[in-house]
Amino acid sequence: MDRRTAIADAALEVIARDGLRALTHRSIDSALDYPAGSTSYYFRTKSDLLAAVAARLVELSHARFVKIAGTENDVATLIARYLHEVLTHRMVELRARYALMLDPAVAQDIRDVLARSFFSLERAQDLFVDPAHGDGLVSLCEGLVADVVFGRRTSKNIAALELPISVYLEGAGSSLRGNSVDTDLP
Template structure:
């Protein structure tokens, strides 16, 4: 995860790390203070409720996802998505684990589902725009299918037995077939 300097981003990043390491039950203001290296009470000063803390984590995840989908030099969406998937499965697994913790918690907390839907909408918008720029027919529908495929690939790869994960070229090929760039 990129290093944040803004206090709210630092807190949101610490919430993401806490979710990944301790699960939803471990997400407390005090745990986030500790993870962020902040004085006790700092998180609750900026984010009063647990719902505020969850929303900050969701918003930060969407922000990081949007930034990750910025076109690379080769310009293909499939390559960029494969890069993001590979990064989430290797270097930034905590971000992925936190996302799944939030998704599971949203089953019992409808207000969290609303936040997650808003974050998904932001990311889908970036993908839709990239598809439209590449001249893909029905970019909204393809963006929705692409997100579903990416979610499925991420879950399958995250839970795969070690050593059986797809490599980045295989991921890129599957994504290229979907988005029509190959």
């Protein structure tokens, strides 16, 4: 793993564990046992570091989705499996994402990237004749994740996640282009 990636991953950990205020170049150098000034060599400003974190979230999400998509063709099952993976193996990333998206000190362009870091609106819209249904699907997925993260929904099992997705897809049935997924969806 190169240093830029290691720094972005360490920043995710710091933000998830201690919040955005704890994120400093020095805290990353310390977490990685790098010489002082290493993080600032790669990312001059905190904004540069946050942009790297947002880009890393997009990269991780895409890689994980592609891996799952390689084994599943049914849209509802694929999305449910992806959400399950997010909720069971990516809580650090989720906590960091929410912390950054909710902090008014984070620049809007970075929050825009974060908003698309787990689910691609464009790819979801491609699933439907009417793009508004893609927007609804992303909102549903974001809501299912938030329900688990914030404790309203306790079940993270795939079947519990697949049911509302299947119901949504069935309701949008005439607008759905097909029941298979392009691996570039998130």
